[in-house]
Amino acid sequence: MKxxxxxKEAISSLTANKTRSFLTVLGxxxxxxxxxxxxxxxxxxxxxxxxxxxxxxxxxxxxxRGNTSEDVTNPNSLxxxxxxxxxxxxxxxHILNISPxxxxxxxxxxxxxxxxxxxxxxxxxxxxxxxxxxxxxxxFTESHLTNxxxxxxxxxxxxxxxxxxxxxxxxxTVHINxxxxxxxxxxxxxxxxxxxxxxxxxYIPITAMQLRVKRQSVPNAVDFLLIQAQDxxxxxxxxxxxxxxxxxxxxxxxxxxxxxxxxxxxxVLSIANSITSILTxxxxxxxGISLLVxxxxxxxxxxxxxxxxxxxxxxxxxxxxxxxxxxxxxLTESAMLSVFGGLIGIGFGWLLGEIVGAIAANSxxxxxxxxxxxxxxxxxxxxxxxxxxxxxxxxxxxANMEPVEALRYx
Amino acid sequence: xxxxxxxxxxxxxxxxxxxDYYIGEIVVPALRGIDIQxxxxxxxxxxxxxxxxKSTLMNMIGCLDSPTSGEYYLDSLLVSDLHDDELAIVxxxxxxxxxxxxxxxxxVDAIENVALPLRYSDDTSNMRQRAEAALESVGLxxxxxHKPNELSGGQQQRVAIARALVNQPAIxxxxxxxxxxxxxxxxxxxxxxxxxxxxxxxxxxxxxxxxIVAGNAQRIVQLFDGLIKTPxxxx
Numbered sequence: 001m002k003x004x005x006x007x008k009e010a011i012s013s014l015t016a017n018k019t020r021s022f023l024t025v026l027g028x029x030x031x032x033x034x035x036x037x038x039x040x041x042x043x044x045x046x047x048x049x050x051x052x053x054x055x056x057x058x059x060x061x062x063x064x065r066g067n068t069s070e071d072v073t074n075p076n077s078l079x080x081x082x083x084x085x086x087x088x089x090x091x092x093x094h095i096l097n098i099s100p101x102x103x104x105x106x107x108x109x110x111x112x113x114x115x116x117x118x119x120x121x122x123x124x125x126x127x128x129x130x131x132x133x134x135x136x137x138x139x140f141t142e143s144h145l146t147n148x149x150x151x152x153x154x155x156x157x158x159x160x161x162x163x164x165x166x167x168x169x170x171x172x173t174v175h176i177n178x179x180x181x182x183x184x185x186x187x188x189x190x191x192x193x194x195x196x197x198x199x200x201x202x203y204i205p206i207t208a209m210q211l212r213v214k215r216q217s218v219p220n221a222v223d224f225l226l227i228q229a230q231d232x233x234x235x236x237x238x239x240x241x242x243x244x245x246x247x248x249x250x251x252x253x254x255x256x257x258x259x260x261x262x263x264x265x266x267x268v269l270s271i272a273n274s275i276t277s278i279l280t281x282x283x284x285x286x287x288g289i290s291l292l293v294x295x296x297x298x299x300x301x302x303x304x305x306x307x308x309x310x311x312x313x314x315x316x317x318x319x320x321x322x323x324x325x326x327x328x329x330x331l332t333e334s335a336m337l338s339v340f341g342g343l344i345g346i347g348f349g350w351l352l353g354e355i356v357g358a359i360a361a362n363s364x365x366x367x368x369x370x371x372x373x374x375x376x377x378x379x380x381x382x383x384x385x386x387x388x389x390x391x392x393x394x395x396x397x398x399a400n401m402e403p404v405e406a407l408r409y410x
Numbered sequence: 411x412x413x414x415x416x417x418x419x420x421x422x423x424x425x426x427x428x429x430d431y432y433i434g435e436i437v438v439p440a441l442r443g444i445d446i447q448x449x450x451x452x453x454x455x456x457x458x459x460x461x462x463x464k465s466t467l468m469n470m471i472g473c474l475d476s477p478t479s480g481e482y483y484l485d486s487l488l489v490s491d492l493h494d495d496e497l498a499i500v501x502x503x504x505x506x507x508x509x510x511x512x513x514x515x516x517x518v519d520a521i522e523n524v525a526l527p528l529r530y531s532d533d534t535s536n537m538r539q540r541a542e543a544a545l546e547s548v549g550l551x552x553x554x555x556h557k558p559n560e561l562s563g564g565q566q567q568r569v570a571i572a573r574a575l576v577n578q579p580a581i582x583x584x585x586x587x588x589x590x591x592x593x594x595x596x597x598x599x600x601x602x603x604x605x606x607x608x609x610x611x612x613x614x615x616x617x618x619x620x621x622i623v624a625g626n627a628q629r630i631v632q633l634f635d636g637l638i639k640t641p642x643x644x645x
Contacts, residue, residue, distance in 0.1 A: 005529055016517050315513045318474060319573070320502020320530040322495045403474045407509070 003328070010332040021337060024301045027294025028341025028386065029348055032379050034287035036349025040369035041356055042280025048366055049272050053265065059096075059232050060129060061239055061264045063225040063246070067257060075259035076250045077221040080206065083123075085249045086227065092241035094234040099126040100222040102206050104214040109175040110162040117158055118201045119176060121209025121222075129228040132198070137170040137185030140205055144184075148207040152181040156189045157199035176202065179212045235264050291382070294341065295390040302334050302394035313398050314406025327399040334391025335384055342383025346376055419486060421580050421613050422448035422471060427480035427490075429466050440466040442636035443480070448581075451611040453604070455624035458633030465585070467633065468617050472505055472583045473497045485580045502530050506574025510586035512566045514558040514573075520545060521554045524573045531577060544572040548602060564595030571602060581613045582606070588623055600626055 014021045066075045083100040086092060102121035107114050126132070127139040140151045152174060156166045163169060166186060173180050181204060190198050210216060229238035239262055246260055306313070313326060353369030360367035429441040440463045448454050458464045469475040470482060473489055476497075482490040489500055501507075514523045525541040528534060545554055548568040558566055567587060574582055584603065588596035604626055606612040618624050632639040 002534070012517055311513065312515060315509075315515075316526070316530070317498065318472070318501060318507050319527040320498050320577075322498040322530070324495075325530055404469050407474070407513070 003332075006328050006332040007336070009329060010336045014333060014336060020301065024297055025337055025341035025344070027297040028291065028338050028383055029294075029345040031287070031291030031294040032342045032345025032383055033348030033352060034290055035284050035382075036346050036371065036375060036379055037352035037356070037369075038283040038287050039280060039375045040349065040353035040371045041367065042276060042283065043370040043372065043375075044353070044357060044368050046273065046276040046280070047368065047370060049276060050269060053269055053272060059229045059235060059265065061227040061229060061235065061242065061262055063227065063242065064261045064263075065224075065259070067259055067261050069261075070257035072257055072259045077218045078223075078225055078260065079218070079220040080222060081220060082246060082249055083222070083225055085245050086225070086242055088245065091245055092238070094230050094238040094241055095227055096230050097125040097129045097228040099123050099129045099226045099228075100206060101126070101224050101226060102209045102214055102216070102222045104209070106177045106213050107175075108158065108162065108202055109178075110172070113162045115158060115161050115200075119209065119213055120201050120203045121206035121214065122203055123206055125228075126203065126226070129226045130198075132190070133188040134185045135188045136167055137183070139203075140184055145205045145207050148211050149205060150179060150181045150208055150212070151184045151205065152176065153185040153187060153203040154183060155187050155199040155201045158202055159186055161200075174202075176204065177213045181208075229264075232266070235266060239264065291386060295338070295386040298334050298337055298387060299390040299394060301337075302330060302391055303397070305333070306330065306394045306398045309398075310401065310406050310409040313401050314403050314409065317401070317403035318407060323399040326401075327395045330395035330398050331388060331391050334394070335387035338383045338387030338390075339380065342380050342386075345383070346371075346379055349379075418449050420447040420483075421450045421485055422446065422615070423481075423483040424471070425481045425483075427467075427470060427482060428478045429463075429470065429475070430478045440636055441470070441477070444636075444638060446631060446638065448613065448615060450580075450613050451607070452629065453607045453614045453616065453627045455616045455618055455627035455630045456633060457618060457621075457624050457630055458639075462633040463636040464617050464633045466636075468583060468585055468615075471581075471615060472507060473500050498530075502527055503577060504580040506571075506577070506579040506582045508567070508570050508574050508582065508584040508587045510589040512558070512563075512570045512590070514566055514569060516558050519555045519557050520550060520561070520569045520572075523558070523569055524576050527573060527577050541572075541576055544576040545569070547575065548572045562595065563591050564598050567591060567595070567599050568602060571599070571606075575606070575612075581615060583615050583617075585617045586619070587616070588618070588620065596623070 063078060065078050066072060078100070080100050083098045086095060086098045099122050104119050104121075105116060106119045107116050108119070120126075123145055124140060124142050127134070134153070135156065137153070139153055140149065143149075144151050154162075154169065154174070159166050159169055162174065163172070169183050169186055172183050174183060175181070187198070187203075204213070206222070210220070227238060227242055229235045243258065243262065247258065250259055252259065316326060350371055353371065357367050357369040424444055424446045427441055427444040428439065431438045431440055444467060456464050456467060466475070470477055473484065477490050480490065481488060484500065485504055487500070489497065492500065515526070521538065521541045524544050525537045528537045528540060542551075542554060545551060548571050550565060550568055550572065553561060553565060558569070561569065582603075587603065588599055591599060600623060603614055603616070607614050616623070616627060624630050
């Protein structure tokens, strides 16, 4: 028997029993739907997390004080002097920009409105290093830095919160830690979540930060350094150069471990990536169990169907059907059931992802479910495999029936 | 038509055929050494009481089961030691079955039922035309698209006969073909079988309880306890 004939017969036999076929398929629909839904949400979550991390800026290396993986006592503070040392084109050709950051919490007040938020003491390079754009005005300049000027660049959310608007704010005055600061610019919105967003930050010259907001016991100490590499390929070189320079300026002997820690955007990205993919695989695996249950449902119904059609099998054998013909007939039926279920399940999973995505968007978390062609193909092939795997035994049982006994079956 | 059995090779040639069934450890001999020769164009009735082995003999002749010992030549081919799949091909090409309970597929119409053996054959060309021709030859040219439940018992049995004929087999095996029919339909079915035998020279082997049905045959084979009693010529 040709395969297209088997397909035709399978359609006729499955449509003869519509309710049963539908109920049998339901298990596969739910299984595939759950897998596709989880995969689409997982991929959406991954894209959303990567987007947030990348919003901080690419090719950026973070340098923190201290080293938790080695035994380091009394690590040197990172200072603006370290930043100056790193800005050495001959020793560090792969480093493009450096920005030391002195960060602290403080109140920002405009008129009667005030907010407790992160104040970032940075240098003029910071806008370039973190790829922060300005929607209005400009970032502060080197002369603001040397003059310890009281100027501030506000995040758009912070501006909105304080003044109720995001535009026409250049030239107004806000009070940070009760010192008046003149607004020189507003940054572009970058997103993020309600817990941490650069849109709620305020940026002031690091010199003004040291003077008016966060006095340091160690002069010129900063919280961390941001280093921008030339491009993503030169990150490793830039890290090596930065390490050598910092070891020299911290006067570390060759036996002493680093008293600072470096990490880069790529590391953070790959950690986030592996966390989301592990979660996705784990959840999809759990969802896959329901696919297994669906497969067992198909096997059960196929066994019932084989028993019900014992006489038909005997007749077909009497008329010249070989074992292979009978096996093909029943395998086609089970495979068709599960592939059909799989296709409906893909639609169902897509719907599930969209619904969860909409709920997440309503509660303020941007999550756009993504269904890749790969996951659709995988789901289709997997449901085909489920149909063949769970249809194999019933089909074999049908194929191995003795024609005489099958014909005699009542 | 006059036959000279000596000049023609038999289409069915069964020699010392035995068949044992096993019920647990107990051996039940169903056939205990059968010799039959049936020649092309013959119509032979197999009779015998229940348990005499006539169903077993039919299964052997129909290649649905393999004998325990002995030889069976069908159309000069030794089929008694063929494998399952080879037997399936023999059944498809050389044997047409007519069952007591018609055994039509309920989901499909008459023409699809008749075409079913063609689906399992190598030659799948012109399936519809060949099935239509077979249905017309049993007088059901106007019932081609009726499903079995839209046909009377006699009509269903005629569809089954058309299905048996569609591959132009060497023999037609009919197992109580009138057993489920009222006397009028039974008569019509028997007339059809006789017509096929006489006009188209179809070899027919008929299993029946009914002496009137058996009386249509040229020869009656009486089975008793797995052995042939005495072959008697009727007409």
